[in-house]
Amino acid sequence: MALTKIKLGKYIELYSEKCNIPNLTNDQVSGVNKDKEFFEPSNQVGSDTSKYKIVPPGYFACNLMHVGRDVVLPIAYNHSKINKIVSPAYQVFKFKTNCELISEYFFLYLKSDERDRFFWFNTDGSVRDGMTWDDFINVDIELPTIEIQQKYVDIYNAMIENQRCYERGLDDLKLVCDAYIEELKHNIPCKVIGPYLKREDIRNGKNGSKNVMGVSTTKEFREPTSKVNKDELSNYKIVKPRQISFVQTTHNEKGFCNAFNDTDKDIVVTSVNEVFSVDEEIVLPEYLVMFFNRPEFDRYARFHSWGSARETFTWDDLIKVKIPIASKNVQQSIVNVYKIYKERKSINVKLKSQIKDICPILIKGSLDEGRKTKEV
Template identity: 25%
Template sequence: MGKEKLPEGWKILPIGKCVADDLSGFACSQNKLVEEGGYVQLRPFNIENGKLNLDTLYQVPLDIVDENKYYLEKGDILFNNTNSTELVGKSAIANERYSFAFSNHINRIRLDTDVVLPQFFHSYLSYMWAKGHFAKHCKKWIGQSGYTLTSLKNQPILIPPIDVQQEIITKLEKQIAEIENIKKEITIQELKINQIFEGYLSSVFKDLKDFSLEKKIKDFCENPQYGYTVPASKEKIGPKLLRITDIQNNHVNWDTVPYCNCPSEKYSQYELKNNDIVFARTGATTGKSFLIKNPENSVFASYLIRLKIKDENVLPEYLYLFFKSPSYWNQILKHSRGGTMPNFNATMLGNLKVPIIDISMQHKIINHSNGVYELYKQLADINSLQSIAVNQLPESILNEVFSKYEIPEKV
């Protein structure tokens, strides 16, 4: 199907013609950050799903910031110019005024609102990102990619009359709001599904208390081991490097796990083997575990902790079930402060208590749990497919708005 001609009054301009002012951010190393009394400096992780995520804010010393220069007005666009290939080019729109600076990996774009409305401009950037423009045209280095503001300004943008832009924005916002409501329903379903398996494990390990021997993990496992500190690479320069982010929904897609440079002496120290159990020791998934089965040639990264069982009377599958149970999480939460999950460390892990039972009973629990888990997994997979479909809707909506017209690569 051919592209439609532009309606009367519509035009195609270089993005630079829409920009009234732009400003690059500045660098500040981690060791110069301050905990309080500083000036907030946004980082790329604060740009999430087209919005500003202010859950985690870094502060830089006041004396390195020109407060008359570094701030955000309502409608300012933040463009992430340097990141991993799949994330470079993401953007967010400021929904109010903020006294915030931003790192050198971010550009602030202030628009000429007589030409383009900020919400429309941001929707177009989101369309470019979803279509893979930035990933395709960015400059790639080892571990990161860049897309300059100059390159962005040279790209064409579709510009309808202001009243038509507003109509498009209103339509998009209504559809996005409907999608967000569906996402909330899916999240509620996910919580209910998770409660099925959690409830089962809770009853299993609660019933074991009367005829089990409680042992600390350090009594039947080798000393917990922190992972290997090394940059990840998409190039096949060595073994694969398993990271926290590679473990999703109790699964690892080894095809997408990056590689790393790992000398032979380090490889023998950090090689992942069958029945290893790894734990996230920091971040949003702190304390979550994963049982390694049939791993590829790989090592584990520094934000993971590895556990190896040394007692043949403890089955790894049984121990892994315990690490999914409320009995395990209740011990972890005792170390939390004000509801905040602590950093998970080797000492804490080694001192956790596990109910140890006869190995024949461990086998029975594992076999029965597998049946319950299959039911749980079927429900979870259905919910996951619904979530994937819903998450693709914003891209479909943007595609419907912007892809029907012929837009040249250059103007």
């Protein structure tokens, strides 16, 4: 059989079930990120969420109005066994039963920069550069047979399962680290950390570093999410190697966002962040960061935050924190486990990136096989 050219609209069924829950919280709502995955958005949900939409397992959610803004088609497939909830801005759909297109194959088809550029090129040119639903369902795609589609979906799923097994091992390592600190809390006295911290406020200056970073909700330094003029960094604060920076606000971030500079280069952060060093004769900064990065400390920071408009956990709040200060040898032993966790976490990120890069290769392979089938 030859490759079959179809229009998406022939096989798509729109779905619009409202959740009818007026007061959803952030952790109950999903957004779609640039990697085409559901995630928990950091921005606030609407005051009335009853019109938010349900995305059942096996369904897609797509926000066509953001194609031009992000030069990415924000679409995700619900691989899970539970419903997702998204804002009314999303279109929710599935593919008809027993049609010529497998949902997972379509998801693979979309995971490439080339496809994103195609959808971006077909935006309507409005202020928000959105793509209309009619344009979306009129997209032509070529398909191999169902059997070939399934073959390449199975290859992808096998890679994903291997990556997830690796990720579950990461969770076990993190559990070991957290459990160790929890045990220390019950076995040795906790001390106020203020005497072992030094507040730093070194400004970048006119000809300083261009290595500007933000502090993410994943408690790491990351590229800034907003545009930063790298020619105007003089007032930014310097985070030297082995120093820690944290974000004082906790409401939108839903926790204590901090990051440890474990590189050999200076990092510059916004002047509203706090920066400090640690007396390493008493406390290893890695050990302190491990304490900060537990869910229990996020709850502590939220509870001790103040302010109505923006809840903040300040320097004065931080220096009052009590932690179990074990001997340097004990600290180092648990830090060694934590370093293994961080290294493997980095490998896991690379695995995810490699799998994404393989998706276009799988699609090309399936189409080539479909054409060869015709020749035979």
